[in-house]
Amino acid sequence: MTLRYDIMDKEVMISFQTTLAVSKALEAIAEEKQMSVSCLIDAILQKHLIENKRFEDHALDRRRTPRKTVSLSAYLGDSNWQRRDFQEIEILDLSINGVRFSLPKTASLQIINGKEIDKYIIIFRLPDYSWPLNVQITPQRIFETDKEVQIGASLINPDYCTYTAMQQYLA
Numbered sequence: 001m002t003l004r005y006d007i008m009d010k011e012v013m014i015s016f017q018t019t020l021a022v023s024k025a026l027e028a029i030a031e032e033k034q035m036s037v038s039c040l041i042d043a044i045l046q047k048h049l050i051e052n053k054r055f056e057d058h059a060l061d062r063r064r065t066p067r068k069t070v071s072l073s074a075y076l077g078d079s080n081w082q083r084r085d086f087q088e089i090e091i092l093d094l095s096i097n098g099v100r101f102s103l104p105k106t107a108s109l110q111i112i113n114g115k116e117i118d119k120y121i122i123i124f125r126l127p128d129y130s131w132p133l134n135v136q137i138t139p140q141r142i143f144e145t146d147k148e149v150q151i152g153a154s155l156i157n158p159d160y161c162t163y164t165a166m167q168q169y170l171a
Contacts, residue, residue: 067093067100068170074101074124091124096166098155099137102148119156126169133162
């Protein structure tokens with residue numbers, strides 16, 4: 001099937017393969033709605049793009065290494081705080097370069113657009129690793145839901161032991 005339509009006064013041709021049943025169904029719907037097949041497909045695609053546009057600022061995947069989905073309990077705080085002041089969080093995914101975690105909205109610690117404190121510390125334990133890991137992070141992206149705030153953060157120069165433990169776990 002080949003479509004031709006105008007975009008900004010320029011003709012663009014898009015070709016794609018489909019089954020005979022899909023082609024006949026598109027032609028029948030287009031005839032019923034009194035429009036061309038290319039206009040129908042354009043309308044379907046426009047509707048899909050509008051309905052599924054949830055993360056406008058996350059259009060580009062900036063990750064340099066793949067992340068592993070996990071569910072790890074951890075503690076988040078400032079390096080100047082006492083350990084009892086650290087906030088309990090849940091790590092949602094992890095990579096060599098970064099971490100994504102959730103912070104309850106009811107938490108006393110509020111990260112507002114990553115500007116309150118430039119650097120935080122996360123303390124967590126990997127499965128099958130006996131020592132807790134202590135990494136410094138800087139928040140990069142914040143996404144709020146009704147119950148929680150999800151934060152994507154970059155790791156700042158993890159030490160050798162932390163790096164090798166994470167590398168073994170992620171392999």
